Amino acid sequence: MLKSIAVMTSGGDSPGMNAAARAVVRTALYEGVKVWGIRDGYHGLLEEDMFEMESKDVGDIIQRGGTFLGTARCKRWKTPEGRMLGYQHLVDRGIQGLCVIGGDGSLRGASLLSKETGIPIVGLPGTIDNDVWGSDYTIGCDTAANTIIDAINKLRDTASAHRRVIVMEVMGRNSGWLALVSGISGGAEYILVPEEPFDLEKICEDMKEAYKKGKRYILVVVAEGAGSGQEIGQYIAEHTKLDTRVSVLGHIQRGGSPSVIDRVRASQLGEQAALALISGLSDIVFGFSKGRVVSIDLHDSVNNKKKLDPDYLHLSKVLF
Amino acid sequence: MLKSIAVMTSGGDSPGMNAAARAVVRTALYEGVKVWGIRDGYHGLLEEDMFEMESKDVGDIIQRGGTFLGTARCKRWKTPEGRMLGYQHLVDRGIQGLCVIGGDGSLRGASLLSKETGIPIVGLPGTIDNDVWGSDYTIGCDTAANTIIDAINKLRDTASAHRRVIVMEVMGRNSGWLALVSGISGGAEYILVPEEPFDLEKICEDMKEAYKKGKRYILVVVAEGAGSGQEIGQYIAEHTKLDTRVSVLGHIQRGGSPSVIDRVRASQLGEQAALALISGLSDIVFGFSKGRVVSIDLHDSVNNKKKLDPDYLHLSKVLF
Amino acid sequence: MLKSIAVMTSGGDSPGMNAAARAVVRTALYEGVKVWGIRDGYHGLLEEDMFEMESKDVGDIIQRGGTFLGTARCKRWKTPEGRMLGYQHLVDRGIQGLCVIGGDGSLRGASLLSKETGIPIVGLPGTIDNDVWGSDYTIGCDTAANTIIDAINKLRDTASAHRRVIVMEVMGRNSGWLALVSGISGGAEYILVPEEPFDLEKICEDMKEAYKKGKRYILVVVAEGAGSGQEIGQYIAEHTKLDTRVSVLGHIQRGGSPSVIDRVRASQLGEQAALALISGLSDIVFGFSKGRVVSIDLHDSVNNKKKLDPDYLHLSKVLF
Amino acid sequence: MLKSIAVMTSGGDSPGMNAAARAVVRTALYEGVKVWGIRDGYHGLLEEDMFEMESKDVGDIIQRGGTFLGTARCKRWKTPEGRMLGYQHLVDRGIQGLCVIGGDGSLRGASLLSKETGIPIVGLPGTIDNDVWGSDYTIGCDTAANTIIDAINKLRDTASAHRRVIVMEVMGRNSGWLALVSGISGGAEYILVPEEPFDLEKICEDMKEAYKKGKRYILVVVAEGAGSGQEIGQYIAEHTKLDTRVSVLGHIQRGGSPSVIDRVRASQLGEQAALALISGLSDIVFGFSKGRVVSIDLHDSVNNKKKLDPDYLHLSKVLF
Structure with a gap:
């Protein structure tokens, strides 16, 4: 001993x-x-x-x-x-x-x-x-996920007021875990993770359809390993013509009680x-x-x- | 089907x-x-x-x-x-x-x-x-436990300022789970649950000893099934002569996002x-x-x- | 009427x-x-x-x-x-x-x-x-300022762990009000607003001095009208060689109860x-x-x- | 000097x-x-x-x-x-x-x-x-009022689920300020303060009327100087037969960042x-x-x- x-x-x-x-x-x-x-x-x-x-x-x-x-x-x-x-x-x-x-x-x-x-x-x-x-x-990991859904709640307020697409980039260079659980918890429409392929073009088509049907906002959660929130947001804005905003939470995710x-x-x-x-x-x-x-x-x-x-x-x- | x-x-x-x-x-x-x-x-x-x-x-x-x-x-x-x-x-x-x-x-x-x-x-x-x-x-249960530790954080601020004993009664008529996890998480000195016997007299002796050694505050978390926070607080106040406050969180524990x-x-x-x-x-x-x-x-x-x-x-x- | x-x-x-x-x-x-x-x-x-x-x-x-x-x-x-x-x-x-x-x-x-x-x-x-x-x-404006200081609190945790410079960009294209009150409230070392000139070179010199004396972290709050957080952060990193991170809170500032x-x-x-x-x-x-x-x-x-x-x-x- | x-x-x-x-x-x-x-x-x-x-x-x-x-x-x-x-x-x-x-x-x-x-x-x-x-x-006073409205938010969740009357006692032995601002902010139906007389019997009549019209919950904020939350809650329960719960926030109001x-x-x-x-x-x-x-x-x-x-x-x- x-x-x-x-x-x-x-x-x-x-x-x-x-x-x-x-x-x-x-x-x-x-x-x-x-x-x-x-x-x-x-x-x-x-x-x-x-x-x-x-x-x-x-x-x-x-x-x-x-x-x-x-x-x-x-x-x-x-x-x-x-x-x-x-x-x-x-x-x-x-x-x-x-x-x-x-x-x-x-x-x-x-x-x-x-x-x-x-x-x-x-x-x-x-x-x-x-x-x-x-x-x-x-x-x-649990605190970080809760920090993310608090931020999603705040973004949802303003997204809903404006009929916007919100792209939120969260941490996870090799892993989509944070994106996945916070996306599920935050009611995200799309969750993009490095472990799974996705088709942005098709996603944009779906979004346009959803807006036509009256959807007030769409939330996309992106793990940093799946792509840059900024670039994905730009792609969506160009291909859907919807008002799109990007949020990169950054190091706030590491902090908090x-x-x-x-x-x-x-x-x-x-x-x-x-x-x-x-x-x-x-x-x-x-x-x-x-x-x-x-x-x-x-x-x-x-x-x-x-x-x-x-x-x-x-x-x-x-x-x- | x-x-x-x-x-x-x-x-x-x-x-x-x-x-x-x-x-x-x-x-x-x-x-x-x-x-x-x-x-x-x-x-x-x-x-x-x-x-x-x-x-x-x-x-x-x-x-x-x-x-x-x-x-x-x-x-x-x-x-x-x-x-x-x-x-x-x-x-x-x-x-x-x-x-x-x-x-x-x-x-x-x-x-x-x-x-x-x-x-x-x-x-x-x-x-x-x-x-x-x-x-x-x-x-x-997880949200409720987090609501309790937020409250404990606030009580700790004021308890530490005043050198107090804080007794916090939490929900759990038949079960000490909430008291136990929030007590562990909140750094409680004593956790009283219905499933385990406890000796209040001995606890009071320990408290007096701890204060003599310079402890600035003591936190006691009580499941409602283990006794009334009010009565336990009164017992402690009488037997230790320490400044003792009781908080009963009540239905706030059921609410929240x-x-x-x-x-x-x-x-x-x-x-x-x-x-x-x-x-x-x-x-x-x-x-x-x-x-x-x-x-x-x-x-x-x-x-x-x-x-x-x-x-x-x-x-x-x-x-x- | x-x-x-x-x-x-x-x-x-x-x-x-x-x-x-x-x-x-x-x-x-x-x-x-x-x-x-x-x-x-x-x-x-x-x-x-x-x-x-x-x-x-x-x-x-x-x-x-x-x-x-x-x-x-x-x-x-x-x-x-x-x-x-x-x-x-x-x-x-x-x-x-x-x-x-x-x-x-x-x-x-x-x-x-x-x-x-x-x-x-x-x-x-x-x-x-x-x-x-x-x-x-x-x-x-009061809710937004409180949202910012919550974020500052979280960044401070991690900045202090790492001995970092944190640059936080907050809203305010024409006005430094949000940066000023959240900076004062968050204990920021530097607050950069569009209404007041500032000398980044001198600020960098001061920072190096402060780190030598043992300071664990430095917080800079920047109103978006005073410059891009990203660019200011890069300047500081290059001129001080200190580990510098940038956070851009974005639309979260508009949301919340x-x-x-x-x-x-x-x-x-x-x-x-x-x-x-x-x-x-x-x-x-x-x-x-x-x-x-x-x-x-x-x-x-x-x-x-x-x-x-x-x-x-x-x-x-x-x-x- | x-x-x-x-x-x-x-x-x-x-x-x-x-x-x-x-x-x-x-x-x-x-x-x-x-x-x-x-x-x-x-x-x-x-x-x-x-x-x-x-x-x-x-x-x-x-x-x-x-x-x-x-x-x-x-x-x-x-x-x-x-x-x-x-x-x-x-x-x-x-x-x-x-x-x-x-x-x-x-x-x-x-x-x-x-x-x-x-x-x-x-x-x-x-x-x-x-x-x-x-x-x-x-x-x-501002932090305390915000602590109270956070608690009201949580109580509102559960009150609305149950169709309840919630009585919340807040601090203020000589002053109704906290009760008044948190009541206004929390959307309280009744605010009882030591500075103003009130007629509990009439309040009970109004409540019964409101429930008949489909109201899902009623919030009463009481300054401790205006009466005991416990006693007021009991009075309301007896006179309205509505499901009534009392919350006494206590020292939590003094804490928090x-x-x-x-x-x-x-x-x-x-x-x-x-x-x-x-x-x-x-x-x-x-x-x-x-x-x-x-x-x-x-x-x-x-x-x-x-x-x-x-x-x-x-x-x-x-x-x-």
Whole structure:
């Protein structure tokens, strides 16, 4: 059993990272294990920006967006020398294992450290895109989806007043999950995702038909991986002659106080990560599958591509 | 295969009922089946307050709280004569099956109708309490939990300013689910639920200790089934001499625009309910288990008592 | 005293237009005067898309964004023939006066109608930009400013996690009001408005200095009239080498349930507009000055340019 | 000109207190004057819980509810000995003037200190009740009113589903301001305030009539000074036999991230308070009148009772 572990957040932030880090810290302390917080991800590890944590250091943070530990890019981590230096900084403090909360890139970086030095590593999927293989869920995806439907509600007000087409671009470079669930929830007429082909010309024909029949507005949700909202909007405007507006939500999707689901699940994941790490496990990522926490091989997780839930794809076709 | 079905909402309303009814209607129409909407639950059925629905009748409602179909109490439904009259009103219109969205009482009433007349009945669990046996989820529970943590956030602001104990009573006469998840999410120090015994005297001792150590506020979340917030607050005030305030959220918990989870899951349940009913199935309730839609025997559902998720109970102890 | 009036919304919509229209309708009915609603602005007037209204037609709308009456562009209104036709449609129904809720362009169009036909016209300033001369306030500006600070809160979470510069472009082609109040409220380090010159090069120097001293993030709010958020962001990124992100909120700013201020003030303005119109007044716009409803000459209102409140400009310099 | 001042928050907290304190601090520093923060109001002053502040001590707080300085009750302050001790603690640190942000009681306490010791005192009205004589506005009242209409929106959903009467009790022991503006904004059918008599029996008769005509729900907003929501609800239930529910919002009204108005006005007030105090003024309270900051004699402010705005009272009658 390990006696001392550390936790960091890395890569793009997502709502619920604080809840996850809090659960890691409190579980470790509950188990009588020392726990260190590393600031600004791998950058902070190389700069030795780290501190031993007490329970109160994670008080009053479960409701906050962002990450109180900070995160940063770190080029030096990409070199073996950088990673060896980071390892040394852990060893200097007697830290025997590391929990990394972040997306794909961050987990890959952690995997290399484990291979090269043998130090136990456990990962948690912190990204709003919900694109981690082996897990139905990633920390922050529920809050981000709710942020999007709030924006859709506001756009719908004004779209309906003006008889407009609204094109909303949401995050998801490789994954249409956010577009799909927020589109279903927001009552979008069209949902464009990278995983599924679509025919813009035909969509424009359908739209013209719908307006003739009296439709007051049409909502199109586009995952950034399926195309630029701006370009798609322009195409629609030209081909339908309908009044078309584009909204690109951008980084707002990463912020905000986390939802209940993101707080609870991040807490469950944080607890399991701490317990696994303390028991000496390594090279695993914790996620959710079938409603329960599951452990996924770190290698499998980063080397496989997750597919969109076919039930959601089906639903998006039946209900509109 | 049935040619014509009807849908109603009954009992206490919950956010997402509109999404469920919308999915029932659109699925039926997609399958080429007629679908009727019954207003104000069994009351409307007896009053013949019903209309055949088109797709646009459920447009622009997925984002609304409450139920556009309405709901009401109905004493006459409790008599066999009442139910036979309701059945006659369905038969008069050629309606061959009924989907009831509501809580325990409503599903029981539906079960009697099925037994006495043989008409197919499918139920959907519409209640914020998440207390339906066989399902991890009921329509509205996620929105309600998020409403509670918003309120907790506001109370925390003022509690922290004043060094107070805050007691928040939330809904859940037989079930501590809402209290448990909102307590975990809100970072509550104590969560009192009907399913677990608690020792108020000891809690008061702990509180006094925590204040001495500098704690700025303490949050207690109480399920209404575990005791009156008012009485528990008074007990704490007397035994700790700490400045204690009580908040009873009340019916606000039932309202509000539904969350993403409640919109998506209610839509999935509505689709499955319509498909099952159209295929002639009866006496089942659809819910979620292990992340997927499942069908539950209506009888089992209303006659068994759901237990609290032990993972959540455990979590509430480790993290605080 | 007029016996029958009409109300329309025109131009870009803004939150609170519904409250204003509701107050016009209910005040007219309270005074025993007939009141018509015209759909989709001048376009609906030309298409004769109008209906006599009852009190319940404006029930349950005070909390809604957008405008239930709709609004649309109308080229034909720009011709004297178009306006004469619209006038005829009013006369046909015995309508003796018109209340127009909208921005500058809409009020100008109304002014022409009044000049050419003599029909009494009263205007209400419906725009989020708060740029109507003679008034401290326009319908929707408070809701829009609150929408912006909610977005700023979310961006701040993620900016702080990453040590970033955030550039947020908000609406206001001719006016920096929204940028100024949301910037002050959101704690922006820099607020760029069309009314005041700024020196981007110097700003970049200051930013670099601030980061050296440990600042975790910098927020720049830009009114669209002061420059493109995208271009300003690029300039900052190049000149400071800091991680810079741009957010363009877009039409979300026009939507959302109106705030208390927008509901109450729109109601007060609607009441005064109806009373003035009924008494036969014409060519005035109602606004707020020194906390009270005031009437402004329609001509003055559209021909003068409003200045930014110097108190706000001063405040933005002292507090940051 | 003073060289060193202090600021505290006292009494019940309200949203925007942080913005006010921030403006006091930054204005003082901008003017080259030292500024101290006192924690937990008069209690902290007696306990010498105070610290000299820098600009960054008030960074990242403008968006927070509550008060980062804390507030507490203090019995000892009611004695001349207590106040003399507090004065001594100020003198010990070279503090020459005090800015108190709080309600009536807090300002009275400050007034005594000024009289007894001659130290300059400037007050800011921090209370959600908007009941300070001489000012149209108090810090926090806009946020509280918006919190109430959010709750009304949620209750409306469920009330409409059930055909219910909803009685909502809001804060305001001596003042009906909050009830009045939130009632007007929320479209309440009845608004009961301490300043105006009402006839519950007649109200019940009207309600029965309205339900017969098909009204789906009725909303009654009650200021706590006009009666207990619980008792009024019970009376209505008994006399109308309508399904009646009561909601008591409680302390949630004091919390939440401040609105734009509360942030901007609190900032303006804080700036003026600091400037006045530094220039040696004393015994004044800053408020808003006719849209501008005004100074009010402290004595007048606490000894006169503010009346409800007759325009609002009138509006509440015309629009419903």
